Amino acid sequence: MSASRIMIIDDEKIVGDMAKMSLEQDGYEVEAFLNAEPALERLKQERFEVIVTDLKMKGIDGMEVLRTVKRLYPETKVIMITAFANLDAAIEALRGDVHDFFPKPVKIKELKTSIERALNKKE
Amino acid sequence: MKDLAGQLRSLFGFSQWRRKRAQLPFDLLFKRFRDVLDAHNRGIEIITEMGETLGGDYLFDINYISSSYSRLFTSVQECLQYFDALTQNRYPDLMNAVRRIDDQITRVIFDVTSPSDRDIVFYEYLKSDMSRETGGKNAALAELKNNLGVNIPEAFAITAHAFDEFMAYNGLTEKIASLRKEGNTAEHELAGLRKNIMESRLPPNLETEMSKALTEVVSRCGKNASLAVRSSAEDEDGEFSFAGQFETILNVPVEMSSLEEAYKKVIASLFTANAMSYQKRLGYDIGELRMAVACMVLVEAASSGVIYTVRPADGANEVTISSVWGLGAAVVEGQTGSDIFIVDKVTGEIKFKRISEKLCLITARNGGGTIKTEALPTERNLPSLTTEQVKHLTEIAVSIERYFHKPQDIEWAIDKEGVIFILQARPLKLVEDGERRTGERTGAEGHRVLIRNTGEVVCRGTGAGKVFIIRKMEEIANFPKGAVLVARNDSSNFVRLMPYASAIVTDTGSPTSHMASLSREFRVPTLVNTGDATGVLRHGQEVTVDIDENDHAVIYDGIVRELVESAYRKTGGMDEVFEYRKKRYLLKFVSPLNLIDPLTDDFTPGKCKTIHDILRFIHEKSVAELVENARYSNSILKKHAAVKLELEIPAGIMVIDIGGGLNREDNSGSVTYDQVVSTPLKAIIRGMLHPGIWHSEAIPLKVNDFLSSMMRMSDIVTDNSEYVGYNVAVISAEYLNLSLRFGYHFNMLDCYCTKDTRNNHIYFRFVGGATDISKRTRRVELIASILKEFGFTIRFKGDLITARIANISHDEMERTLDQLGRLIGYTRQLDAVLHDDAAVERYSKDFLKGRYDT
Numbered sequence: 012m013s014a015s016r017i018m019i020i021d022d023e024k025i026v027g028d029m030a031k032m033s034l035e036q037d038g039y040e041v042e043a044f045l046n047a048e049p050a051l052e053r054l055k056q057e058r059f060e061v062i063v064t065d066l067k068m069k070g071i072d073g074m075e076v077l078r079t080v081k082r083l084y085p086e087t088k089v090i091m092i093t094a095f096a097n098l099d100a101a102i103e104a105l106r107g108d109v110h111d112f113f114p115k116p117v118k119i120k121e122l123k124t125s126i127e128r129a130l131n132k133k134e
Numbered sequence: 135m136k137d138l139a140g141q142l143r144s145l146f147g148f149s150q151w152r153r154k155r156a157q158l159p160f161d162l163l164f165k166r167f168r169d170v171l172d173a174h175n176r177g178i179e180i181i182t183e184m185g186e187t188l189g190g191d192y193l194f195d196i197n198y199i200s201s202s203y204s205r206l207f208t209s210v211q212e213c214l215q216y217f218d219a220l221t222q223n224r225y226p227d228l229m230n231a232v233r234r235i236d237d238q239i240t241r242v243i244f245d246v247t248s249p250s251d252r253d254i255v256f257y258e259y260l261k262s263d264m265s266r267e268t269g270g271k272n273a274a275l276a277e278l279k280n281n282l283g284v285n286i287p288e289a290f291a292i293t294a295h296a297f298d299e300f301m302a303y304n305g306l307t308e309k310i311a312s313l314r315k316e317g318n319t320a321e322h323e324l325a326g327l328r329k330n331i332m333e334s335r336l337p338p339n340l341e342t343e344m345s346k347a348l349t350e351v352v353s354r355c356g357k358n359a360s361l362a363v364r365s366s367a368e369d370e371d372g373e374f375s376f377a378g379q380f381e382t383i384l385n386v387p388v389e390m391s392s393l394e395e396a397y398k399k400v401i402a403s404l405f406t407a408n409a410m411s412y413q414k415r416l417g418y419d420i421g422e423l424r425m426a427v428a429c430m431v432l433v434e435a436a437s438s439g440v441i442y443t444v445r446p447a448d449g450a451n452e453v454t455i456s457s458v459w460g461l462g463a464a465v466v467e468g469q470t471g472s473d474i475f476i477v478d479k480v481t482g483e484i485k486f487k488r489i490s491e492k493l494c495l496i497t498a499r500n501g502g503g504t505i506k507t508e509a510l511p512t513e514r515n516l517p518s519l520t521t522e523q524v525k526h527l528t529e530i531a532v533s534i535e536r537y538f539h540k541p542q543d544i545e546w547a548i549d550k551e552g553v554i555f556i557l558q559a560r561p562l563k564l565v566e567d568g569e570r571r572t573g574e575r576t577g578a579e580g581h582r583v584l585i586r587n588t589g590e591v592v593c594r595g596t597g598a599g600k601v602f603i604i605r606k607m608e609e610i611a612n613f614p615k616g617a618v619l620v621a622r623n624d625s626s627n628f629v630r631l632m633p634y635a636s637a638i639v640t641d642t643g644s645p646t647s648h649m650a651s652l653s654r655e656f657r658v659p660t661l662v663n664t665g666d667a668t669g670v671l672r673h674g675q676e677v678t679v680d681i682d683e684n685d686h687a688v689i690y691d692g693i694v695r696e697l698v699e700s701a702y703r704k705t706g707g708m709d710e711v712f713e714y715r716k717k718r719y720l721l722k723f724v725s726p727l728n729l730i731d732p733l734t735d736d737f738t739p740g741k742c743k744t745i746h747d748i749l750r751f752i753h754e755k756s757v758a759e760l761v762e763n764a765r766y767s768n769s770i771l772k773k774h775a776a777v778k779l780e781l782e783i784p785a786g787i788m789v790i791d792i793g794g795g796l797n798r799e800d801n802s803g804s805v806t807y808d809q810v811v812s813t814p815l816k817a818i819i820r821g822m823l824h825p826g827i828w829h830s831e832a833i834p835l836k837v838n839d840f841l842s843s844m845m846r847m848s849d850i851v852t853d854n855s856e857y858v859g860y861n862v863a864v865i866s867a868e869y870l871n872l873s874l875r876f877g878y879h880f881n882m883l884d885c886y887c888t889k890d891t892r893n894n895h896i897y898f899r900f901v902g903g904a905t906d907i908s909k910r911t912r913r914v915e916l917i918a919s920i921l922k923e924f925g926f927t928i929r930f931k932g933d934l935i936t937a938r939i940a941n942i943s944h945d946e947m948e949r950t951l952d953q954l955g956r957l958i959g960y961t962r963q964l965d966a967v968l969h970d971d972a973a974v975e976r977y978s979k980d981f982l983k984g985r986y987d988t
Contacts, residue, residue, distance in 0.1 A: 023195045025713035030193055032711050094197045116187045116194035120683075 015130055016057075019043040020050045020076060021065040021092070026115075030063065033119050034126070047071035051079055058084050061110075061129050063122070066093035066100060074107070081108055088129035092117055158222075161792045163763050164869065166220040170756045171893050173213035177749050178892065180206040182645070185654055185725050188718045190708035199717060200243055206724070207236060210745060217752045221759050225751075227739035232748055235723055239745075242720035253296040253343040256350070257289045266719065267293045269366030269426035274538075274559050282537050282633050284530065284556050288354050289430035290347050294368050296340050297401065297425050304334035310421035319420050321407050328402040336394055344397075348388050351431060359431050360498060361386040362557075363396040365403065366428040379409045380425075384461065385432055385498040392502060393429070400427050432498060433555045437518040438462035438547035439472060441527060442562055443479070443535040444699070451699045452485065453477040453528050457518040459509055460495030462545055462557070473518050477528045480693060484524060489517045519548075526554060533615055534559050537633045539595070539657045577696020578688070581678070584671060585689040589639075589664035591681050592650040596700075597637030597659045598678040598693045601671045604628075606922045618679060620671050623925045623942055624649040624662050626730050632656035637679035639667045639689065644891045647941050651725050651746060661687050663943075729754075732938075733929050757940075761871070761884040761897050776862070778804040781819065783828045783959075785874070787861045789815070795865035814870035814887045815863055817948045821955020826986035828959050874958060881958050887947040894947050895940040898926070898954060912968035913961060919978045920957055924950055960986055 017039050019030045027043030034041045042059075044050035047068060054062075062080055066073035077089050088110035093100065105112050111125040158166075184202050187194055210232060217228075255268060257276040265273030272291035278284040301307045306327070313323055336344070351359055365380035381403035383396040403409060404425045413423055439457035444450060455475040471490030478485050491514050499505040519527070527546060535542045538561070545558040602617040604610060607627055613619065615634040624643030628635075629652045638653060643662030653660035659679050661667075671677060671689070678694040681687040690697075708714055722744070729737055729747045732754045742748050776788040777796070789796065789805065795812035796805055807823070810816050822828065864871040868888045874881040885896040900917055914935055918928050926937040939950065960981055968974060980986070 021195070025711070025717060026193050026195050028711045028713050029708060032708055092193070094195065116192040116198050118192055120191065122193065 014038055014040045015061070016040045016042075016059045017126065018050060018054070018059040018062045019064075020045075020047055020062065020068070020073075022046055022068045023065075026065070026092075030119075030122070034123070037123060039126075047073075047076050051076065054080065054083060059087060061088045061090065061126050063090045063092060063126075066091050074103075077107055077109060090122070090125055090129070092122075158763070160763060160864065163220065163760065164792060164866065166216050167756055167760050169216040170213055170220055170752060173209050173216060174749050174753050174756075175890065175892055176209040177206060177213060177745065180209060181651065181725050181746055181749075185651065185721060188721055189654075190714070194717075196243070196717075199720070203239060203243060203720070203724075206745060210748060213749065213752055217756060220756055224759075225739055225755065228742075228748065228751065231739040231742040235742065235745060235748065239720050239723045242717070242723070251295055253293055253299070253340050254347050255291050255293060256347075257286065257291070260291060264293075266368060267295055267426065269294065269368055269428070271364065271366035271558060271560070272426060272428045273366075275428070275430075275556070278534060278537070278556060278559060282533060284534065285554060287431040287433055287555050287557070288351060288359075289428060290351075291366065292340075292344070292397065292427040292429065294424035294426045296343075297427075299337045299340060300334065300401070303337040304330070306330060306334070307421075314420050319407075319410050319414075324405050324407055324410060327405045331402040331405070332398050334398065336397075341390075341394075344393055345390055347429070348390065348393060351388050355431050357388065359388055360502070361388060361393065361396070362428075362430045362432045363393070363400055364428045364430070365400050366426045367404065368424040368426065379406075379412055380404065384463065384504050385502050386429075387502050397427055401425050430557065433547040433549050433557070434498065435461050435547040436550050436552075438545070438557075439518075441531045441544040441546060442541070443531050443544070444541040444562065449541070449699055451479045451695060453479055453531055455519070455524060455527055455531075458495065459492055459513065459518050460497045461504060462547060463496050463504065475519065475524045477524060479528075479532060480695060482525065482528065484521065487517075489515065491515055492518065523548060523552075523554070530554065530556065533634070536616060536636065577700075578678075578680070578690055578694045581690040581692050581694050583688055584677060584691055585639075585664060585667065585687075587687055589661045589667075589687065590643075590645050591685045591687055592638075592645045592660035592662055593653045593658060594681045594683060594685070595637075595657060595659035596678065596680045596697050597635075598698050599636035599676070601673055601675045601677055603668055603671070603673045605668075607925075607927060608922070618671075618677055620667050622668055623939075623946070625925070626652060626727060627927070628652070629656075629727070629730055632658050637661075639664060639671070639679060641666060641668050642943050642946050644941070644943075647892070652727055654725070661689075731927075733927070733936075757884070757886075757895050757897065761882075777802075779810070779819075779863070780804050780806050781823070783822060785819075785822065785861060787863050787872075787874075790862065790864045792864060792866050792869075794867035795869075810865075812865040812867055812870060813944075813948065814868070814885045814951055815865050815872070817887075817951035818870065818872065818883065818955040818958075821952040821957075822959045824952075824956050824959075824986070827956050828962075883954065885947070885951065887944060887951070889944050891943045892941055894942055894944070896926075896938065896947070896950060896954070898937040899935065900937075901934040912971065912974050913964060915971075916964065916968065916974045916978050917957065917961055919974070920981055923982055924953060956986070957981070 017034055019027045019041060021027050021043075022045055024045060027045065031041045031043045042053065044053070047064070048071060051071065062076065064073045064076045073091055073093070077091070080087050080089055089108070091109050091112045092115055093112075094115050110129050113122060180202060184206070187198065187202070214228065214232060255264065257272070257279050260268055260272060260276035260280070268276070268291040275286050275289065276291070279286040301310070309327065309330070313319065351361070362382065362384050363386050364382040367380065381400045383399055386392050386396045404423065405420075410420065437457050437459055439455060439462055442454045445452055445454065453476070455477070456472045457475070458472045471492055473490055473492070474486070474488040475484055476486035477483070492509050493514060494506050495509050496504050496506050531542065531544050534544060534556070538559070541562040543560050543562040544556060547555050547557055549555065597618065599616045599618045600614070601620050602613055604613070604619060604621045607625070610627065610630060613631050613634065616636050619628060619631055619635045619638045620640070621628070622641045624640045624647050626649050628638065628649055632652060633656065635658050638658055638660040640662045641664060644650065645662065647662070650660065650662065659681050661679065661681060675691070676693050678690045678692065678697055679687075680690065680694070680697050724745045726744050727746045727750060728743050729741060729750050731737065737751070737754070739751060742751055776790045779785070779787040779789050781787070795810070795815065797809045797811045798805055807819055810819065861872070861874045869886050870883065872881070872883040880901050882899040883897070885894075887894055898921070900914070914930065918930065918935055918937075921928055921935070921937045924939070926939045929936045942950065964977060968977070
């Protein structure tokens with residue numbers, strides 16, 4: 012069985028780097044992007060099982076990522092993370108087709124559990 | 135007589151400043167004290183939370199860092215504001231300390247580099263908060279030298295700040311910036327850059343500093359010394375060894391032109407094609423990595439080599455030492471056969487030995503550089519290390535591994551006199567075993583579980599060793615390296631043992647104590663509040679403390695090798711993320727505690743290096759302020775009526791209730807013990823009333839006893855004639871300040887006893903007594919020895935004892951106060967019978983065993 016592929020989009024390098032490191036340790040294949048444009052370009056080439064995206068970013072934001080992903084790959088799960096201050100927006104996002112949502116700081120273990128659940132659900 | 139009273143006043147801290155200041159009403163003072171404590175506690179909670187969030191288990195962003203730091207800063211400011219009100223601005227320097235630390239933290243948060251402006255630092259002055267400026271190699275070695283006492287050659291660091299200056303002075307900063315902008319790291323550009331560096335001049339500052347450093351080296355090691363000049367790049371630690379990436383120049387003569395040349399060569403090696411691609415892989419663009427340099431006096435090595443503290447292939451718990459004749463470059467560069475010794479880390483026995491034919495050796499050449507020569511035929515096949523040396527090297531290596539909590543790759547040398555030097559210590563990169571650890575603990579089968587899931591986890595990890603139970607603070611001195619520290623209470627005094635302790639387990643304590651933050655800082659597996667670890671674990675017993683990522687804590691009987699080994703396999707991980715390390719760095723200015731002992735001269739605002747230090751200082755000095763004011767405040771008496779406490783014993787205590795300390799319906803002039811609701815006063819009186827405690831029969835005084843007590847009859851501390859002859863207790867529901875004069879000696883007790891462990895403290899002062907000075911001294915010894923048993927920190931001055939304990943739980947406070955009540959009663963007149971030193975020990979033992987009627 013090949014490793015599940017996960018994409019991280021967050022405009023802060025530290026978030027992507029840390030998420031990549033810990034998810035790779037669990038055997039996932041991970042690609043991290045600092046903004047959404049190149050990430051969506053990449054998505055056109057290849058499908059990812061789970062996308063973890065920041066909600067509030069310059070340019071294309073997390074909601075738009077969600078819409079694009081769902082249009083391209085309805086099966087792909089999207090997990091939204093955001094600064095605590097953006098709770099209202101996050102609740103808004105949850106009304107959409109978001110698999111899960113976490114305010115930052117995110118406990119990595121919880122994120123991993125959520126990813127596992129996202130992958131199981133599909134099968 | 136007046137002189138004596140004057141002396142005693144000064145012993146009580148009755149110094150000049152306080153007479154000049156206006157006196158605050160005590161209830162206002164007490165309110166401010168509680169405000170200080172509240173703000174202090176909020177601060178400590180945020181520090182704890184930040185430590186946890188930045189510990190690698192959370193994804194966090196800059197927003198989190200800046201918002202939590204701003205919450206922290208707000209609570210520190212509030213704390214300081216109440217503190218200034220409480221002490222009437224007695225510590226103006228504290229604000230400067232806060233500003234200084236805040237500046238350092240803000241620099242880290244907003245990524246402003248170069249907090250230091252020093253070009254050169256000798257290792258003994260290199261502090262851990264300078265590690266970014268001096269690079270990983272320098273920092274690790276200086277830390278080993280300064281904190282662990284490892285023998286490192288004389289050395290100094292040329293800082294990253296010096297590197298910045300050098301590059302800027304020669305116009306290279308702009309050149310690199312433009313290369314970075316173009317994304318151009320073609321080999322010919324890099325070669326041009328290296329050439330520029332070699333042709334550059336040292337900035338005048340740096341030149342002066344270097345020449346001073348060389349003079350210093352000559353004065354320490356003589357003119358014939360030479361240097362090893364090596365890279366110590368800003369981030370050359372963690373999991374990235376940069377092994378062999380940068381230049382090392384050996385045997386550099388101690389003179390300016392040679393050092394300058396070597397320095398430039400090392401700096402230029404940052405820009406080789408190989409080093410550049412390595413840096414790229416780690417996420418650095420050209421120019422982002424700054425290069426500090428290590429200059430270390432070259433050891434004229436008889437033999438040298440490398441130690442791995444675990445087997446890199448699978449993390450097995452054995453030490454591998456490779457060794458050659460002469461300088462170690464032969465091992466590192468694989469130029470000759472080397473001897474191999476494999477030592478079992480647990481038993482210390484040599485499991486395997488291979489003596490190779492060592493055809494050649496590398497030595498220092500006269501006038502600089504190194505030379506490869508053939509080994510003497512008689513020496514080629516001799517072991518380059520004795521069994522004794524193998525053993526000694528293993529011990530050092532294991533202590534370094536334990537200190538850094540990671541397997542180590544260590545370079546060492548032994549000089550012609552047989553002295554061992556450590557030249558480098560860095561994390562050993564292990565081969566990934568791909569196997570993930572799950573919840574269950576394999577390998578522990580067959581080991582009896584001594585303690586399971588009791589207590590609170592302070593720091594996860596696995597540590598094994600012999601149990602060493604500390605009952606009195608002076609036993610700290612006997613703590614063996616690698617032991618498991620077990621104690622009744624947690625104490626920040628244990629910081630001295632943290633470099634050596636395999637694990638820490640305490641009966642009481644909380645995860646937010648000062649000790650807890652130190653444990654996390656030193657990454658010592660630590661479990662507190664276990665209830666009865668000192669009873670369950672035996673002194674000298676071998677145990678394994680294992681606290682996994684789900685906070686399951688188990689203490690096994692014996693050494694569980696598999697657990698210890700796999701704990702080392704788990705290293706690395708998040709530490710490899712540069713951005714993460716960079717941000718976590720700010721914790722260095724937040725959580726470590728440097729102000730440990732309030733009784734030392736270093737306990738000053740100037741010595742505060744972290745926010746935690748600031749809060750600690752405030753806490754300590756607030757208590758001191760309260761103690762002094764409670765004792766001397768006239769205003770308490772004016773404002774509050776004092777009532778007599780009726781007891782079965784003639785203690786003669788007047789009680790002044792400043793809030794909730796008494797349950798009183800009428801306004802009569804007296805209360806009974808049952809009406810006391812103040813927790814600390816109740817506990818103290820309970821102790822005094824304990825059967826057998828109160829010796830009421832008069833003990834005959836001899837003539838010189840009588841004379842000396844006459845000398846001390848005058849009222850030495852109270853100015854309130856109204857209450858002369860009475861003992862005064864100022865109380866609230868949770869507070870007690872008690873002044874007791876029994877016969878000829880004087881007890882003063884100040885304590886705050888709440889449900890929140892961190893608020894709690896007991897200050898106890900004892901002074902004087904009739905009888906001649908040797909008997910007084912014996913009583914002081916008696917009291918001190920008993921207080922030590924209860925975990926107090928003690929200080930003597932003549933026959934004045936100051937004892938303090940803080941941060942213990944509500945229940946523990948009640949128990950301790952009960953015992954203090956007994957002690958006060960018990961020792962009232964004892965000095966008259968303390969005729970010899972043996973009596974001190976006898977009475978002390980009796981007291982601790984609960985035998986009061988001897």
